[in-house]
Amino acid sequence: MFYREAGQFKTNYAADMAVFPILQDKIGIALILTLALVVIPLAGNAFFLSVVMIPFLIFALASIGLNLLTGYTGLLSLGTAGFMGVGAFACYKLTTIFPGVNIIVWILTSGLFAAAVGVFFGLPSLRIKGFYLAVATLAAQFFLQWCFIRIPWLYNYNVSGAIEVPTRTLFGIPVTGPNASPEMRYYVVLGIVILLTWVASNLVHGRIGRSWMAVRDMDIAAELMGIKLLPTKLLAFAVSSFYCGVAGALMVFLWYGGAEPEVFSINQSFLILFMVIIGGLGSLTGSFFGAALIYILPIVLRGAPSLVGLNIGAATVEHLTFMIVGALIIFFLIVEPHGLARLWQTGKQKLRVWPFPY
Amino acid sequence: MRAPDMDAGVTAGDVLLAVENVSLRFGGVKAITDVSFDIRKGEIRAIIGPNGAGKTSMLNVINGFYHPQDGRITFKGRTRSKMRPYVAASQGIARTFQNVALFKGMTTLDNIMAGRTLKMRRGFFWQMLRHGPAMAEEIEHRKVVEEIIDFLEIEAIRKVPVGRLPYGLQKRVELGRALAMEPELLLLDEPMAGMNLEEKEDMCRFILDVNSQFGTTIALIEHDMGVVMDLSDRVVVLEYGRKIADGVPDEVKSNQAVIDAYLGVPH
Numbered sequence: 001m002f003y004r005e006a007g008q009f010k011t012n013y014a015a016d017m018a019v020f021p022i023l024q025d026k027i028g029i030a031l032i033l034t035l036a037l038v039v040i041p042l043a044g045n046a047f048f049l050s051v052v053m054i055p056f057l058i059f060a061l062a063s064i065g066l067n068l069l070t071g072y073t074g075l076l077s078l079g080t081a082g083f084m085g086v087g088a089f090a091c092y093k094l095t096t097i098f099p100g101v102n103i104i105v106w107i108l109t110s111g112l113f114a115a116a117v118g119v120f121f122g123l124p125s126l127r128i129k130g131f132y133l134a135v136a137t138l139a140a141q142f143f144l145q146w147c148f149i150r151i152p153w154l155y156n157y158n159v160s161g162a163i164e165v166p167t168r169t170l171f172g173i174p175v176t177g178p179n180a181s182p183e184m185r186y187y188v189v190l191g192i193v194i195l196l197t198w199v200a201s202n203l204v205h206g207r208i209g210r211s212w213m214a215v216r217d218m219d220i221a222a223e224l225m226g227i228k229l230l231p232t233k234l235l236a237f238a239v240s241s242f243y244c245g246v247a248g249a250l251m252v253f254l255w256y257g258g259a260e261p262e263v264f265s266i267n268q269s270f271l272i273l274f275m276v277i278i279g280g281l282g283s284l285t286g287s288f289f290g291a292a293l294i295y296i297l298p299i300v301l302r303g304a305p306s307l308v309g310l311n312i313g314a315a316t317v318e319h320l321t322f323m324i325v326g327a328l329i330i331f332f333l334i335v336e337p338h339g340l341a342r343l344w345q346t347g348k349q350k351l352r353v354w355p356f357p358y
Numbered sequence: 359m360r361a362p363d364m365d366a367g368v369t370a371g372d373v374l375l376a377v378e379n380v381s382l383r384f385g386g387v388k389a390i391t392d393v394s395f396d397i398r399k400g401e402i403r404a405i406i407g408p409n410g411a412g413k414t415s416m417l418n419v420i421n422g423f424y425h426p427q428d429g430r431i432t433f434k435g436r437t438r439s440k441m442r443p444y445v446a447a448s449q450g451i452a453r454t455f456q457n458v459a460l461f462k463g464m465t466t467l468d469n470i471m472a473g474r475t476l477k478m479r480r481g482f483f484w485q486m487l488r489h490g491p492a493m494a495e496e497i498e499h500r501k502v503v504e505e506i507i508d509f510l511e512i513e514a515i516r517k518v519p520v521g522r523l524p525y526g527l528q529k530r531v532e533l534g535r536a537l538a539m540e541p542e543l544l545l546l547d548e549p550m551a552g553m554n555l556e557e558k559e560d561m562c563r564f565i566l567d568v569n570s571q572f573g574t575t576i577a578l579i580e581h582d583m584g585v586v587m588d589l590s591d592r593v594v595v596l597e598y599g600r601k602i603a604d605g606v607p608d609e610v611k612s613n614q615a616v617i618d619a620y621l622g623v624p625h
């Protein structure tokens with residue numbers, strides 16, 4: 001198949017403003033959706049769904065959240081895990097207080113709680129930028145994690161100090177808790193991730209996305225064009241934290257099935273920041289690439305030796321995995337500091353004009 | 359692109375903006391000292407002066423980025439002790455910058471579209487869907503932006519991230535972004551600095567066309583005397599933050615204080 005736009009003339013602005021203006025891109029998206037919606041659930045076994053796909057989608061969602069803030073609006077945040085935790089604990093409290101309401105409603109609502117907390121910790125962003133803002137969000141991270149440990153009300157005074165996910169159903173089929181099937185959990189996660197990715201794409205391609213990027217690229221000029229800095233930045237914090245909050249709720253309810261506050265530690269924040277940077281700041285596709293590289297690749301590497309019949313000790317495999325992933329990250333950053341998304345873009349551009357590059 | 363609506367109170371030839379006794383200090387540095395002048399509706403007003411004279415600072419005072427310690431600013435009949443950037447923008451003041459201040463990571467199209475932000479009304483809900491009213495609005499503004507792109511002859515670079523454009527074109531895109539605001543008063547800070555002769559001629563043509571076709575009032579900072587004399591209706595001259603002359607180009611050219619300032623007579 002040729003990746004070409006020749007012969008595809010755009011006759012109106014709506015067509016030109018489409019997120020995927022080229023036919024081949026549309027086909028690509030359709031293929032990916034079919035793969036995700038039909039092929040993977042049919043072909044994949046329970047292990048593949050629960051250990052690879054569900055976590056990958058959840059990480060991609062959290063990366064999109066952080067990318068909206070850091071990649072699109074230029075506000076560096078280390079509080080991602082904290083905001084995810086707010087989502088998870090909010091969802092837990094909501095579903096234990098109002099067990100009758102559908103869990104999906106609570107998962108999405110918990111994002112609103114994270115958004116409110118995000119806005120609060122985003123307030124300093126009017127005055128401080130860059131590393132100083134990162135330090136302020138770090139304070140948020142530590143404060144929130146402290147709350148998750150020290151406020152027993154949040155985990156319903158469980159002796160374990162952890163969230164214990166109850167069984168909740170959708171149309172009579174369990175989606176959370178020990179009886180939920182991997183297929184069901186996968187479909188719920190996938191549905192939410194597709195929906196929120198579509199919304200994020202709409203936001204960044206319109207007025208709001210342009211305001212965010214304007215603030216990121218040249219805040220003085222943005223302000224003199226009538227873009228109010230504080231509301232724009234706070235909106236970025238709100239939307240970003242909403243995504244992180246939903247990702248956090250999904251993580252606990254549809255992946256782990258229970259969680260200690262330790263899950264929402266600073267390490268998790270860094271992991272998602274890596275995904276965003278490797279994938280590409282300011283790219284939604286990049287968020288998926290980043291999540292794949294950082295989460296899926298190590299799994300593949302760990303599984304590879306036994307697949308090809310090599311007999312290496314588990315510890316050695318673990319060390320090798322770390323080294324290979326680390327080396328790859330550095331390699332990609334040297335080849336393309338703007339992340340995998342840019343590499344993908346450049347590749348597509350080359351394909352478009354291939355074989356005559358001039 | 360429509361000509362901006364004529365404000366009820368201000369018709370061509372009336373004072374659109376008046377600056378009275380403005381003084382601005384940064385710590386001990388006196389950037390502007392007791393300067394008064396006005397800009398009339400429909401004219402091209404040049405602000406000239408040696409380096410560090412306070413020209414850029416004056417534009418920053420006018421659109422509210424700097425707040426003067428003393429003085430008053432009257433725009434469209436409303437007197438204020440200081441402007442605010444948001445008020446200036448929404449009341450119809452747009453500007454370009456001495457050192458291009460474009461949104462580097464965004465395309466030409468998105469930069470100019472960003473100039474329409476204040477005119478876009480659809481809220482968060484519709485933006486999330488990007489269908490129906492939000493899309494209709496987006497298309498409506500895209501049409502205006504395409505007219506600006508045609509006007510500035512930058513069709514070919516529509517989808518190029520502006521960070522990759524040569525300097526001359528960046529200045530042109532920046533003018534486009536300011537025009538997208540459909541301003542009543544356009545402030546241009548050295549729009550021709552660093553350009554070659556051909557680019558300068560193009561830019562002069564655009565400035566004159568903006569002024570005559572859309573009736574936009576323009577305040578222009580420029581070092582090239584030939585350009586200033588050709589383009590402007592009236593000139594104000596600053597030196598060390600003070601106004602030393604004000605009048606039509608011929609008057610200013612023969613003013614002794616101005617000649618001294620430019621030839622560097624010791625004080």
Ligand SMILES: Nc1ncnc2c1ncn2[C@@H]1O[C@H](COP(=O)(O)OP(=O)(O)OP(=O)(O)O)[C@@H](O)[C@H]1O
Nearest residue numbers: 384387388389408409410411412413414415416456
């Ligand atoms: N933000 C600031 N902080 C401190 N001093 C400033 C600031 N902005 C301007 N100044 C000072 O104010 C004076 C006037 O500067 P301004 O930039 O307005 O000059 P200008 O006339 O635009 O000069 P040029 O032709 O070089 O652009 C200078 O002495 C400058 O150092």
Ligand SMILES: [Mg+2]
Nearest residue numbers: 413414415456
């Ligand atoms: Mg200047």
